[in-house]
Amino acid sequence: MQYVTLTPTLLVTGPDTYALESWQLEVEVGQKTAQSWRTIYHYLEKPSKAHRPCVTVVAIASSP
Numbered sequence: 001m002q003y004v005t006l007t008p009t010l011l012v013t014g015p016d017t018y019a020l021e022s023w024q025l026e027v028e029v030g031q032k033t034a035q036s037w038r039t040i041y042h043y044l045e046k047p048s049k050a051h052r053p054c055v056t057v058v059a060i061a062s063s064p
Helices: none
Strands: 016-019 025-032 037-045 054-057
Touching: none
Parallel strands: none
Antiparallel strands: 016 054, 025 037
16 A cells, blocks of 8 residues: 655735635556556545635734
8 A cells, every 4th residue: 555645835926815626636546557557446536615615825024
């Protein structure tokens, strides 16, 4: 069994509240054969329409 940790990056233009609704995570589990790739499982995860997560970015004044 293998584990992978993903670390997403959010690039924003400035302080504001941003909705996280335009993402999807797609995973394919398969097996390499002599000639090609054979897909065993295919998973697709998207945000729920009922739950719309947001991120609020605030400006923090730095100390001199």
